[in-house]
Amino acid sequence: MKRLLILVCIAWLFGSPSYAQQNNPASSPVEPQAPLPAVPAKPSPPVQAVVPVPVPVGPRKPNGPVQKSLVRITATAVEPDYKAPWNAGGIQRGVGAGFVISGNRILTNAHVVANSRYLTVEREGDPNKYPATVQFVANDCDLALITVSAPDFFKNMLPLRFGEIPALESTVSAYGYPIGGERMSVTTGIVSRIDFQLYTHSSIDQHLAIQISAQINPGNSGGPVMQDGKVAGVAFQGYSGDVAQGVAYMIPTPVINRFLKDVSDGHYDKYVDLAISYSKLQNPAQRRFLGLKDDDRGVLVSTVVEAGPSASVLRPGDVLLTIDGHPIASDGNVELDGERADFQEVVERKFKGDSVKLDIWRDKQPTTVKIEFLKTAWPYLVQGHSYDVRPRYLLYGGLLFQPLNLDLLEAYRPTDLRLRHFFEYFILEQLYLQHPDVIVLTNILPDPINTYLAPYRGGIVDEINGKKIRTLDELASAFAETPEHFVIRMIGDGPPLVLDRNKVEAARERIKTRYNVLKEKNLEEQPASKSPQQANNI
């Protein structure tokens, strides 16, 4: 259910159909149907002014001239085509917002610039479109920094400053270009809720997010949400009207500050994570069984992801008592800056290379462990969206092999139970240990050599000629050998898929030509385009 909402959300955020006009990048976004209402004429001064009457002034602008900070970003993106991965993909255009911050930088959402090949920014009252380049993208927290090289661009712009987390029920204003439009739009609302939320851009990351009642719509993305002249957050996601109304989310300043700090060394290192699952320890019998005191303290480690930083440090059955000195309550909360928050918030604030100290209870004995955040728990990335990378694949004898990931699933929408199980339980059942790549025979480009192979579609490759295949590279190596036949075993009870190597070799060029396959494989997850800086210098 939750995932369904997320999908609705994504479609709603950015690149609404009116902006996604393929092959027609010159078309303009939807124009507002009616002209903007004229500014009311000033009341004429009273003729007989005996007593000076104070001239009525409009309400004070609490946030200052946001026009001088706001930019309108037009991104032309190339969406990878997982069904024809040798192609560059479809071209889409979208509009978002951004704002100038210190250091001649523009902050926006990652989803505004994801997969982009060409970016322009515009500012209020300036007819020019300025080419922009991406400096840093953080897909895990949906933030990006871009900049404009035109020398005068930042001259008259006012960099915005960041505030704190706004109080519940306090008023905030969102600025941006909802449903297109060329003039800045302002909506206001109140802070409704402060909680951890799924960030739908990656669809696997959860961070602090603030729910506001200000209307935000496609085109608001990346725009500032202001309070008292300071940035309270960046508008980034919401629900479409048929799911929930008046529910919009902004990325709060702790998340923004963490991003800006992370990139201050010149590269973005991503969030770090303990990569464990835990259970609450609220049951008195369970607490006594574990030998714990009746003090509402500690959570039980349930799963330790082998590919994460806690592997070989923590084990299932350990009880976490404190994290960096903060006592962990039996419901998993710690007290941070006077607020109760999930204990993983302590880890949220860490950076790659940092470590965390945990007091734990193991086999009824207290002990202390240190976890260093050196490696990323990569299996999670398989379950999230990836951006700015070319899909990996291998085509052999018209058989298209691709590693399973969220983008692949969304492209093919398979109903196969085994595939869905491998995706959903990739981490829970630690399937990645045996299958770092779950290699799926996703499609068959028909040719006389593969005409009977359609029933194998959707199968997961297990071994070739008796050798286990764990990665796409191993698959490529297996096919590089020169046996008479390749006997490919799929996971499960099915029959082997047998290929006559000589026949396949003879058919390769034919298949490539017939289906306009530019390249038979891409084994590395490489950037989809040259680095933006280079691109702009061409």
Add this chain to the structure above:
Amino acid sequence: MQKNLFITLGLIVVTVTGALAKKEPAVPALSTQKQLALVRVNVTGQSYDYFRPWQKKAPFSKRALGAVLSKARVLVTADLVSNQNYVELERAESGEKTAAKVQVIDYEANLALLEPTEKTFLDGITPLEITPDTVVGDRLAAWQLEPTGALLATEGLVTTVQMMPYPIDVGQFLTYRISIPMQYRENSYTVPLVKNNKLAGLLLRYDSRSQLLDAIPAPIITHFLKEAESQNYRGFPSAGFSFFPTRDPELRQFAGEKGKSDGVYVTNVEPNTPAMKAGLEVGDIVTAVANHEIDQNGNYVDPLYGKIEFTNLLTAHAYSGDVVPFRIQRSGKPMELKVTLEHRDAKDYVSPPYNLDQPPAYYVLGGLIFQEAPQRLVYLDHFQSELFPEGNRRVVILSQVLPANSTIGYDDLSYLTVTKVNGKEIKSLGDLAEAVKQPINGFIKIETEEDPKQIELDAAQVAAEAPNLQENYGISSLHRLD
């Protein structure tokens, strides 16, 4: 789900005119029959509530038709009378009623025989004979009753005869597909299909959009009736292997097939099944079954239907205990195997394909409810032979938690696979019932495959709290084991 037709009660029998005055009608000369060989069947039943396994759901009632057969038997679908509490027969023309009992039921073939408690109840009705020779192109009439009791007959064309899954999916059975514009009448499950006043089939499902009706065909009915005559009904046999077409020449070459390129490739042989006992192996090519040659797609040439899947030879044509010759090729070497067919009981599956007329087993432990995995755990159900190749076990799950003092903090747990209790491996609910009797230092420790991985209860608290739990949640008994 099966789409059922419904008809209402009626009292009068009239002759059919007009609509059926076609060339070679399927319902000729009906006027010669004084009493239609149809009775109404009224069923009241209750199914067990899987989520509250100690209780039954509210009663349902179904009204349907039954085909009157010889020896005062009434044929209906198993679906109609499964989970029944009370079955009643009603004469269409007089409204006279009597109680009936289910004599034999086969859930897999979806057939059941009823017998009236009052032996003379069906007197005066000429029973339906069975005609087993329906082929594609024949016209069959669906018999329903008007509210008045008059016959409503609709004619349809048999478009297809092939192997199709039945509602309880344990393999495929012979099925007639009939293109027929059925009319809705309140209430009907068991609509007989008739050719020349003889029973040709029984409605299995109907799709009103495409107007296609699938029927349980006479050969399956005859098989059912023949076995029902014996004291001990065993059910349709199966061999217990999976196969794959051999159209791909590379696969045939890999399997070392020599000579004629026919037959199917064996992909899986399930343990403790006739196929395994006969020595069939993965990679064998089955070229003939019961002396019928099998083509690359797994079809044989049936004298009546032409090409049809060879599994028909093992279901409609064979009985449990029959020895069926299999001709196979193993690495190119021709061999003959003797397969002694058996019926595979629902209880022989790790995840039984159905559980009808049987109270579900469960075990309540301080608010934790344990049950054996039902079909709804789709992945387990689908891949059970792969996940548990040794078979011969059940999967016990913690299905839900009723909040109680002993389960504080566990309230949100559901659908967890139980691996061990008090250190002992759990392969059935019986194992669990034994294991909970031996607490570790006064604690019951339950280990699960999924998070949280471990749950502990205070054994004394569980025992002390049990009466309250029963009282609060209306649990008549804390456990029911097989």
